[in-house]
Amino acid sequence: MSDDAAIPAIEGEPDWQRLHPATLALAIVKLGPRSLNFLPAVAALGFTGNWVYIVPAILAFLLFSLVAAWLHWLRFRFLVGDDEIVIESGVLSRQHRTIPFDRIQDVSIEQGLVSRALGIAKVGFETGAGGKENDADLDAIALDSAQALRTTIRAHRSGEAAPVAADPSDTAPVTADRLLFAMTPRQLLTAGLFNFSLAALAVVGAGMQFFDGLLPFKFNVFNPMDWVDVAEDYGLDQWLLAHRWIAGVGAALSLLLIGFASGVATMFFANWDFRLTREPRTLRRTRGLTTRTDVAVPVKRVQAAILVTGWFRQRFGWHELRLQSLASDGGKERDHQVVPFAKLAAIDPVLAEVVIRRPDAGQSWQHSHRIVALGPIIGAGCALIGGGVALYLGNDVGWLALVAAPLIALIAFWAARYHRWADLDEQIAIRRGWWKPKMTLLPHASVQSVDLKSDFILRPLGLATLVFGVPGGSSLAAHEIPAIPIATARDLRDRILTARARA
Amino acid sequence: MTDTPARPTDPFDPEALNAAEGLDPIDPAYAQVLRVATALNLIPLAIGASVFDYLLIRHVEGPYGLITAAAWLIATVVIISFPSRRVSRWGYKIGEGQLRVARGWLFRTDTIVPFVRVQHIDVGQGPVERWFGLSHLIVHTSGTHNSTVTLPGLPADLAAAMRETIRRHIQTDFA
Numbered sequence A: 001m002s003d004d005a006a007i008p009a010i011e012g013e014p015d016w017q018r019l020h021p022a023t024l025a026l027a028i029v030k031l032g033p034r035s036l037n038f039l040p041a042v043a044a045l046g047f048t049g050n051w052v053y054i055v056p057a058i059l060a061f062l063l064f065s066l067v068a069a070w071l072h073w074l075r076f077r078f079l080v081g082d083d084e085i086v087i088e089s090g091v092l093s094r095q096h097r098t099i100p101f102d103r104i105q106d107v108s109i110e111q112g113l114v115s116r117a118l119g120i121a122k123v124g125f126e127t128g129a130g131g132k133e134n135d136a137d138l139d140a141i142a143l144d145s146a147q148a149l150r151t152t153i154r155a156h157r158s159g160e161a162a163p164v165a166a167d168p169s170d171t172a173p174v175t176a177d178r179l180l181f182a183m184t185p186r187q188l189l190t191a192g193l194f195n196f197s198l199a200a201l202a203v204v205g206a207g208m209q210f211f212d213g214l215l216p217f218k219f220n221v222f223n224p225m226d227w228v229d230v231a232e233d234y235g236l237d238q239w240l241l242a243h244r245w246i247a248g249v250g251a252a253l254s255l256l257l258i259g260f261a262s263g264v265a266t267m268f269f270a271n272w273d274f275r276l277t278r279e280p281r282t283l284r285r286t287r288g289l290t291t292r293t294d295v296a297v298p299v300k301r302v303q304a305a306i307l308v309t310g311w312f313r314q315r316f317g318w319h320e321l322r323l324q325s326l327a328s329d330g331g332k333e334r335d336h337q338v339v340p341f342a343k344l345a346a347i348d349p350v351l352a353e354v355v356i357r358r359p360d361a362g363q364s365w366q367h368s369h370r371i372v373a374l375g376p377i378i379g380a381g382c383a384l385i386g387g388g389v390a391l392y393l394g395n396d397v398g399w400l401a402l403v404a405a406p407l408i409a410l411i412a413f414w415a416a417r418y419h420r421w422a423d424l425d426e427q428i429a430i431r432r433g434w435w436k437p438k439m440t441l442l443p444h445a446s447v448q449s450v451d452l453k454s455d456f457i458l459r460p461l462g463l464a465t466l467v468f469g470v471p472g473g474s475s476l477a478a479h480e481i482p483a484i485p486i487a488t489a490r491d492l493r494d495r496i497l498t499a500r501a502r503a
Numbered sequence B: 001m002t003d004t005p006a007r008p009t010d011p012f013d014p015e016a017l018n019a020a021e022g023l024d025p026i027d028p029a030y031a032q033v034l035r036v037a038t039a040l041n042l043i044p045l046a047i048g049a050s051v052f053d054y055l056l057i058r059h060v061e062g063p064y065g066l067i068t069a070a071a072w073l074i075a076t077v078v079i080i081s082f083p084s085r086r087v088s089r090w091g092y093k094i095g096e097g098q099l100r101v102a103r104g105w106l107f108r109t110d111t112i113v114p115f116v117r118v119q120h121i122d123v124g125q126g127p128v129e130r131w132f133g134l135s136h137l138i139v140h141t142s143g144t145h146n147s148t149v150t151l152p153g154l155p156a157d158l159a160a161a162m163r164e165t166i167r168r169h170i171q172t173d174f175a
Helices: A022-047 A051-074 A113-118 A143-161 A185-194 A199-211 A224-233 A236-242 A244-271 A344-353 A370-392 A398-416 A486-497 B014-020 B030-057 B066-088 B127-131 B156-172
Strands: A077-080 A084-089 A095-100 A106-111 A120-126 A136-142 A178-182 A275-278 A282-287 A292-298 A302-308 A318-325 A336-343 A420-424 A427-432 A438-443 A449-455 A463-469 A479-485 B091-095 B098-103 B107-114 B118-124 B134-141 B148-155
Touching: A022 A051, A022 A113, A022 A120, A022 A136, A084 A136, A106 A113, A106 A143, A113 A120, A120 A143, A136 A143, A178 A336, A178 A344, A185 A244, A185 A336, A244 A336, A282 A336, A292 A318, A292 A336, A318 A344, A336 A344, A370 A398, A370 A479, A427 A479, A449 A486, A463 A486, A479 A486, A486 B107, B030 B066, B030 B127, B030 B148, B098 B148, B118 B156, B127 B134, B134 B156, B148 B156
Parallel strands: none
Antiparallel strands: A077 A084, A084 A095, A106 A120, A106 A292, A120 A136, A178 A275, A275 A282, A282 A292, A302 A318, A302 A438, A318 A336, A420 A427, A427 A438, A449 A463, A449 B107, A463 A479, B091 B098, B098 B107, B118 B134, B134 B148
16 A cells, blocks of 8 residues: 555565555546447436536446456465465455466566656566466556566576577677667658658548538538638639639648658657667567657567568668567567668668568568469459449449549559578578568578468469468468469478477 | 379369268268257348348349348258268378377368377267267367367267277377
8 A cells, every 4th residue: 555565675574565556546537438438328417407416427427437447456466486476456356376487488668658657667487388367467566566576577588598598699699788779860760751641631631521520510621612701702713713723732732741651650659769678588668758668678589580571761771670579569469670770781770689580682572373463453444444334323332432542452463472581501581562662581490380272273374373381470371472483482381380489 | 093193083072072082971961960059150140131131132123132041041051061062071090009180171281280299188968069969179289280180970979989999009109
């Protein structure tokens, strides 16, 4: 209950601890969005004319939520032992969980805006067990005790595993923490400019569409007719007709401005003060302007490296590096972005840390068969038919489909050329995409299983698709080499499966 | 097998498919298990179609009986003929430190899991499988894709023996 309860007792004295009392304040903040659920009830009270009950009802709701949060806090306790952490939680049904330090792959520390003001942080333990319900977290404890806890766990792990030193990455023992990559505000600005995106505009537009009927004023930003009405009100229509070129340029400029501004803003919020450091056994990444996250990726757990770029930024040599690891990065990302935006020269040292080699410019690549474009082309065909039907029924939107379909088919056919792969002794490199080129570097030793897939279209052409089962990453986007000659596929499969285990 | 022109076998002959790839077939009795499972899925659907026919088509003076007849005909054909075809397209091979499982014809997938990469193994048996003395083997890997590889239609003792073989490898190769 008291403040000193939040200080971890790492002196070996088993002492149950509670979460930081400020967590209750966090619960109040979280009430904001939650109270939206309560809105229909308030509206119902209002419509039925029982206005007097509204204030007591809201108060009761607040009280109930606070009591629930307080009970939850009261019934949550944890104990940091010598080599394990024990967490007990649950108000009615109790849950008792013991996590040995050996099994903790990764300790992440996350701070939202409010948490930073309160000096508390959420600590997540990644056990690699998979599934959200298998991961434990302490939400939230004081920032310094969170850091102390992580140091304890890390010291325990490195103390235990030091004599093994079988991994090639341990040949040169890293003793001091070393900065591998950081982003200056200037780099962030460059990255943000390349991060041009009209997604924010689309979100606002969709929102306006959605709330069209609900807005008190009858004006939709995305309806040109509304703008024409406004212009008429102010006598601007005459001016606009006279200077329609200026108006068009103005509109285009404002679109560009919105796109660049949103790109720069998202880059600054996500990657402010980005630092990637090499610590004895992990790569540690801290970043974020409002929500500050601190994630450690154990080097031995890295399964594959993914280099992403864009068709435009590629011309300037800008790339992004992601590492696929057994431990997932928060809830949203399935791999760890370790370098958000850099030239290859800055990326190579990071790759060297995880013992993955990037193919040089002289690498010869083998191509996938062009049949990989068949899926999008069939899709485009369907769009073409749909557009034709719409036109026949007198809907002008059909033209859109008629124009878009051949374009999609052409791009798919063009992009099929960019599906290529190469076998570099101990790892395979897979490249794909033209609009957003992506190169996956997959060490043979990371591959857990191999599928050789063939279907009624590929088989007559003597082709097969290789799909690799790799730990971590998204289950939706598996690593695959599509449509290669079946004999090559068999050969490659045998070679990969004879590799020794990586971890 | 159109992918190996040197071997002019009938691509529709499932025996040849397995033989050409050097795979062992699974127990033909598994067809009975599949048949029961298919029947349990399709008969309620056929009954539903009959009820729909009885309640609606008869009232709108439609061709009463057409849907009922079609539904039962399709269900019968699917239940009788499809399971044995599907079973004959499963194949497996255990040896050289790896398990190989192939399935399907229209979309054929041929999976290889090295024993070293197996996390844990299940041998399962449903009530219908127990009736025919069969088991299925489930191999778990740590890959996100293919985190479980299932091989059905194994005689119960063979499945247990395979589990022991794989288990020995997991133990010997454990670092």
